[in-house]
Amino acid sequence: xxxxxxxxxxHDETATARTIRLEVPDWPGHLAGQHVDLRLTASDxxxxxxxxxxxxxxxxxxxxxxxxxxxxxxxxSPYLTQQVAVGDRLELRGPIGGWFVxxxxxxxxxxxxxxxxxxxxxxxxxxxxxxxxxxxxxxxxYSVREPDGIFYRDELRALPxxxxxxxxxxxxxxxxxxxxxxxxxxVDAALVAEVTWPANLAPSCYVCGPTPFVETVANFLSASGHxxxxxxxERFGPTGERK
Amino acid sequence: xxxxSRGFSGRRNPADAKLPPGQYLTTDxxxxxxxxxxxxxxxxxxxxINDGTDVLRRWDWKSFRELPTETFTADLHCVTRWSKLxxxxxxxxxxxMFADVKTxxxxxxxxxxxxxxxxxxxxxxxxxxxxxxxxxxxxxxAPEHGxxxxxxxxxxxxxxxxxxxxxxxxxxxxxxGFWESLGYHIYGDPWRxxxxxxxE
Amino acid sequence: xxxxxxYLDGNAAAGELSKVFAVDITAAEGQCGSCGxxxxxxxxxxxxxxxxxxxxxxxxxxxxxxVVSTRHGIFLDINGMTYVRFDTTE
Numbered sequence: 001x002x003x004x005x006x007x008x009x010x011h012d013e014t015a016t017a018r019t020i021r022l023e024v025p026d027w028p029g030h031l032a033g034q035h036v037d038l039r040l041t042a043s044d045x046x047x048x049x050x051x052x053x054x055x056x057x058x059x060x061x062x063x064x065x066x067x068x069x070x071x072x073x074x075x076x077s078p079y080l081t082q083q084v085a086v087g088d089r090l091e092l093r094g095p096i097g098g099w100f101v102x103x104x105x106x107x108x109x110x111x112x113x114x115x116x117x118x119x120x121x122x123x124x125x126x127x128x129x130x131x132x133x134x135x136x137x138x139x140x141x142y143s144v145r146e147p148d149g150i151f152y153r154d155e156l157r158a159l160p161x162x163x164x165x166x167x168x169x170x171x172x173x174x175x176x177x178x179x180x181x182x183x184x185x186x187v188d189a190a191l192v193a194e195v196t197w198p199a200n201l202a203p204s205c206y207v208c209g210p211t212p213f214v215e216t217v218a219n220f221l222s223a224s225g226h227x228x229x230x231x232x233x234e235r236f237g238p239t240g241e242r243k
Numbered sequence: 244x245x246x247x248s249r250g251f252s253g254r255r256n257p258a259d260a261k262l263p264p265g266q267y268l269t270t271d272x273x274x275x276x277x278x279x280x281x282x283x284x285x286x287x288x289x290x291x292i293n294d295g296t297d298v299l300r301r302w303d304w305k306s307f308r309e310l311p312t313e314t315f316t317a318d319l320h321c322v323t324r325w326s327k328l329x330x331x332x333x334x335x336x337x338x339x340m341f342a343d344v345k346t347x348x349x350x351x352x353x354x355x356x357x358x359x360x361x362x363x364x365x366x367x368x369x370x371x372x373x374x375x376x377x378x379x380x381x382x383x384x385a386p387e388h389g390x391x392x393x394x395x396x397x398x399x400x401x402x403x404x405x406x407x408x409x410x411x412x413x414x415x416x417x418x419x420g421f422w423e424s425l426g427y428h429i430y431g432d433p434w435r436x437x438x439x440x441x442x443e
Numbered sequence: 444x445x446x447x448x449x450y451l452d453g454n455a456a457a458g459e460l461s462k463v464f465a466v467d468i469t470a471a472e473g474q475c476g477s478c479g480x481x482x483x484x485x486x487x488x489x490x491x492x493x494x495x496x497x498x499x500x501x502x503x504x505x506x507x508x509x510v511v512s513t514r515h516g517i518f519l520d521i522n523g524m525t526y527v528r529f530d531t532t533e
Contacts, residue, residue, distance in 0.1 A: 001461070001462065004246060035454070035457075035458075037458035040248040040251045040253075041246060041247050041248050041251070042247070042248070042251050042252050042253055043247050046252075046253050046267070048251075048253055049458070051454075051455060051458060073271070075253055079248075079250070079251050083250050083251075085249075088248070088249055089246055089248075090246075090248065091246050091248075093458055093461070094458065096454075096457045096458045096461060096467075097454050097457050097467065097469050097485075098466075098467030098469050098470040099453075099454070099467075099469040099470040099483055099484075099485035100454055100469065100485060211450060211451065211452075232485070233452060233485070233486065234452065234454050234485075235450070235451045235452045235454075235455070236451070237450075237451050274449065275493035275494075276449050276450075276490045276493060277490055277493055277494075277495075277497045277506075278490055278497060278499060278504060278506070279449070279450070279488075279490075279499075279504055280449065322494050323493065323494065358505075358506060387449070402493075402494050422494045422495065422511070424520075425495060425509055425511045425518045425520055426495075426511040426513045426515065426516070426518035427494060427511065427513075438513070439513040439514060439515050440515070441513075441515040442515075
């Protein structure tokens, strides 16, 4: 059940988030939206397990990328974002999850809504769509504290135009760029109504982020007419809050 | 176990203090939950001791807070392996609460607001071994840590110290509670490392 | 002091439950034994970080499923659901 991946590359997405690219020789492949469980074992046998969404599209090279955000007081994220080095081996289990997935055969419009690190599995969906050469209409609403907190910034900026375009709207909650038309604030019903696919298009909606964000946004979607069955959610959070 | 993660040590600190086997020291206070935090308004709160048929004693918040209290220090040992030492509480001793209760029952099933239960021998609640605690670290016990009041039985694993306690049912037989019915040890002595049913 | 809601969702239990079920459980549909709500397991409120994992109905918080991993085996209680329906059409 547990496979071993070797760290091929590390890339800092932001000051606190790092993408880890792993090579997993016996990787069975994965769908966009799935996650892996990572297990870290200390020399005395103490083990900690954490779940991380897969950021990459399935490729032919048995590679899996995860993006880890360093949590203050985290037990595992400081190790993954600051100590892990190229060449290290990590144990992982997966791919896990069959509900919060996007398959390239899906032709309907897709609305992606990310809160902070919730962008990770949604990026896998965008990347999978690109790799498969699909043109299903995609929109992304990405809520993030400030511009420096954006993951995959260059790639999002370079998303194709025209037929393959993905409309990306950023919602900054703490600090916005100068001259930004919208002052920093949380995602509200008005913004969702303005920038997301309307309910009558019956899009498949994927909402990912911390639990309160996901609950609020899912309620906005539901209140504006989206069928509950078309709203898929994945909540992130520390496993066992620490105080 | 095949792989050791280079340089990973987890959250543990080296332990100078004597800890039960398999435990590690923590300085924070993890919040671990089997369900949503109940919010019990004090004017609705009550605590009962019953025998399954009759209520033997009942307190509302006002009468509960009129009982004599104690402050005490306790070491907490959670079955998930963290231990927190010398935590400071205020509460009412179960000896006080059982002062007028006459019973032949040998066991107790403790109930919380919500659906949580845990069981233990009645004698483990007596003789200065257990309290209904309502203050932690000189503050009113926060809801996420079991407030307004929780059971504290420090000599057993912390899952026996039911948060959001609402009452005790006296039983002739030991009846497994929420975690005891799903693989955890019926008694739970951390010093004998009785984590799981099947452990000696 | 955090006001964070202390639950995740069914997706978070999928790794542990993959030790028990050969098929993915997050897409499975279950009926709550208490209120009758029918939802995908991914939508359940997942409480973890304690002695075990508890999945609760997102409507009424009734415990649908509990799972504990011990050195003596994995304990699973699914009495909280009237049924679980796994999609076999894949």
